[in-house]
Amino acid sequence: MAATTTRAIVYHTSDDLRLEEVRLPALKPGELLVRIRACGLCPGEAMDWYMARKAPLVPGHEPVGEVVGTGEGVAGYASGDRIFVHHHAPCLVCRHCRRGDYVHCETFRRTKLIPGGLSEFAIVPAEVVRADVLRIPPGLSDEAATFVEPLACVVKAAHRAGIGPGDRILVIGLGVMGMLHVLLARRLGAELIIGADRVSSRLSRSAQLGADLVVDVTRESLPDAVRACTDGAGADVVVVGPGTVEAIQLGFDCVAPGGTLSLFTPTPPDVVWPFPVHDAYFREITVVPSYSAGPPETKDALQWLAAGLPVEALVTHRYSLDGAAEGYRLVREATEALKVVVRP
Ligand SMILES: [Zn+2]
Ligand SMILES: [Zn+2]
Structure with missing residues (x-):
């Protein structure tokens, strides 16, 4: 040509x-x-x-x-x-x-x-x-x-965050990537999936897709709502969709001791999150960013899609x-x- x-x-x-x-x-x-x-x-x-x-x-x-x-x-x-x-x-x-x-x-x-x-x-x-x-x-x-491509990014993030059987998951931000996290976490065996957003149509859609509980962050304290349904512990894995310090800090406040904060979206380059080292240390919080995806994840994603x-x-x-x-x-x-x- x-x-x-x-x-x-x-x-x-x-x-x-x-x-x-x-x-x-x-x-x-x-x-x-x-x-x-x-x-x-x-x-x-x-x-x-x-x-x-x-x-x-x-x-x-x-x-x-x-x-x-x-x-x-x-x-x-x-x-x-x-x-x-x-x-x-x-x-x-x-x-x-x-x-x-x-x-x-x-x-x-x-x-x-x-x-x-x-x-x-x-x-x-x-x-x-x-x-x-x-x-x-x-x-x-x-x-x-x-x-295939967006789901591959979610497959990779879920893998890096260690989402697996019995986990209690919180997904902050129920756009398409948050919804894919809800769908995938269920199939990876999560015991409890909580979805959080400020848009009511997104909250109801995530409930239809398998979220066990949805929280409107404009009406409720998210950390309180998460603790209320996790015996006071918090979520084992918190997935933060929005690339903002507010969302990251909110997510951090909802992680259970020993749990993981998954950063799915970047902030702009000049934004700084004051990392709460004291809390992170004694609660042993792991912070895991996940950027894009490679060939193993696109293959996995295609299999999930082919499986329905x-x-x-x-x-x-x-x-x-x-x-x-x-x-x-x-x-x-x-x-x-x-x-x-x-x-x-
Ligand atoms: Zn993309
Ligand atoms: Zn290479």
Whole structure:
């Protein structure tokens, strides 16, 4: 394939996303060309401080593609194959990779889909083809398959936080990532799942999805509510969705002695959380950040989806490419919208 162009969404600023013709370079050896069938909008892409330092860029890293071209030397894929393609992929041989810390691999940081997921067509770099492309099973819908990447991030965070049988879990922030934590924690054997948010529709949705108890943080003291249903102890694992000091401190105040605070979202770079060392020491609280996900987690996520994890219930809005700006606006608003899926 010679160089051409494709229609894609270009993020310039949070209120300036444009549908543009973007250059698509010639397909190189080892690469795949895909038509994007569907792509989810990530809440992280609605964090303006995070996007501002990358702009202008074509967002979208939750894609499902269909193979339309194969570069020289690519075996095992044919036109029409439905695949998940990760936006980053590790080298699999460096020290970080050998230790399983794929997101710290230099290749992982450097690779990306060209131009991105919110595009009609995209090129999958050779490193990604080698390390993190997954075939979508026939029974799994495109919409469900857009959850491979976000669910992989949740699989990794849950693993790092040690969520397992008998645990009492608190999830602060019931956007789509919080809801995925609720769904997954139940299947990992959590004994009690508490959901906390300030939006009533999100609270009721999380109860439908399996949260045992929901707490409206605008009406109740969350630490009091959590202690009331955990024999005064607190939650064994607290997952903090919002990337704010207030949410992190609130989460810290709800962790049981010996428990874990899971930080799922970054704060902006200049934000400082005054770490309560005294409390953390005597209560032996473990603080575990979790950033993105690597090949083992995308495989796990696909298995959960293929086994019927009911993620399609989380899709609240669907758009074509020119609706992406409106989709991000809804994600940023963080009220009714959970997963917004774009079909280029
Ligand atoms: Zn994301
Ligand atoms: Zn590596």
